[in-house]
Amino acid sequence: MDEQFVVETWHYVLAKHAKAMCALERELGDRHGLGPSEFEVLDRIVHHHRKLRIQELCDEVHLSQSALSRVVARLEKAALVSRGVCDEDRRGVFVCITDEGRARHAEALPTQRAVLSEIFADAPALTL
Amino acid sequence: MDEQFVVETWHYVLAKHAKAMCALERELGDRHGLGPSEFEVLDRIVHHHRKLRIQELCDEVHLSQSALSRVVARLEKAALVSRGVCDEDRRGVFVCITDEGRARHAEALPTQRAVLSEIFADAPALTL
DNA sequence: GAACAATACATGCACTCGCATCTAATGCAA
DNA sequence: TTGCATTAGATGCGAGTGCATGTATTGTTC
Numbered sequence: 001m002d003e004q005f006v007v008e009t010w011h012y013v014l015a016k017h018a019k020a021m022c023a024l025e026r027e028l029g030d031r032h033g034l035g036p037s038e039f040e041v042l043d044r045i046v047h048h049h050r051k052l053r054i055q056e057l058c059d060e061v062h063l064s065q066s067a068l069s070r071v072v073a074r075l076e077k078a079a080l081v082s083r084g085v086c087d088e089d090r091r092g093v094f095v096c097i098t099d100e101g102r103a104r105h106a107e108a109l110p111t112q113r114a115v116l117s118e119i120f121a122d123a124p125a126l127t128l
Numbered sequence: 129m130d131e132q133f134v135v136e137t138w139h140y141v142l143a144k145h146a147k148a149m150c151a152l153e154r155e156l157g158d159r160h161g162l163g164p165s166e167f168e169v170l171d172r173i174v175h176h177h178r179k180l181r182i183q184e185l186c187d188e189v190h191l192s193q194s195a196l197s198r199v200v201a202r203l204e205k206a207a208l209v210s211r212g213v214c215d216e217d218r219r220g221v222f223v224c225i226t227d228e229g230r231a232r233h234a235e236a237l238p239t240q241r242a243v244l245s246e247i248f249a250d251a252p253a254l255t256l
Numbered sequence: 257g258a259a260c261a262a263t264a265c266a267t268g269c270a271c272t273c274g275c276a277t278c279t280a281a282t283g284c285a286a
Numbered sequence: 287t288t289g290c291a292t293t294a295g296a297t298g299c300g301a302g303t304g305c306a307t308g309t310a311t312t313g314t315t316c
Contacts, residue, residue: 003241006248010148017145018190020138025274037302054265062146064304069266071302091264091311113131120134153304165272182295192274197296199272219281219294 032108042105051094160236170233179222
């Protein structure tokens with residue numbers, strides 16, 4: 001494995017991540033009152049079209065379980081999602097997006113896309 | 129610009145960043161008592177072979193000025209760098225790496241490389 | 257069924273971060 | 287020189303994060 005290449009890739013990831021996170025924090029925050037984590041969680045829920053267990057969300061967003069728990073708490077306080085106990089396993093918690101949450105997400109999505117398009121405009125064609 | 133591609137790239141960056149950061153925090157922390165930011169700053173200084181102004185470092189690491197100021201403070205407390213006033217501009221501060229800092233960096237470098245190689249082993253060939 | 261490990265989520269805590277602000281030094285204009 | 291805007295870096299503060307732990311529920315083993 002070419003070490004030089006690995007380090008370059010890492011620097012690329014670091015730079016894009018920092019730039020995008022910073023811009024998302026600013027744009028999503030100022031225009032829609034959402035942090036990147038809040039948006040990410042809403043986005044994941046919207047794309048599933050169903051109730052999700054907190055644990056399922058944990059696999060998809062890059063947050064610790066505790067951080068996710070607090071993001072959901074903030075979203076609930078803002079009335080963008082609601083939490084409900086899971087009947088099959090009463091330890092579990094379902095997270096449902098509310099109409100207001102769906103609306104907020106729909107409103108924020110173009111902002112996120114705009115920011116990302118801007119930042120990854122010159123992105124090299126990753127062969128994923 | 130293909131929106132799908134942009135979003136995929138973003139997800140790729142998010143995933144690699146989270147994985148690498150997490151692993152670096154663990155490995156560098158446990159084995160060498162360094163956080164990712166501390167290592168990054170040492171690494172930048174080593175690669176310049178000279179005194180650096182804090183401001184110059186600020187351009188190279190992805191940290192706010194205040195965060196960098198504190199990282200340097202921590203490194204100084206650990207005796208890995210030393211701060212000295214800049215004679216041409218007495219507002220400025222030079223950061224010098226100490227012998228101990230250089231040694232610690234040399235010791236941590238293989239760990240960092242190993243972590244990155246592991247994580248970017250399957251990295252697509254970015255055409256940077 | 258009782259005791260105990262395991263799991264799902266919440267929470268206390270320490271830490272790092274960015275923003276706003278502060279202090280000190282510099283530059284520039286009147 | 288004096289006065290004021292600017293710049294370098296430090297610091298108070300609030301917010302978000304991960305780790306360790308707490309609480310409640312479930313599964314398992316005897």
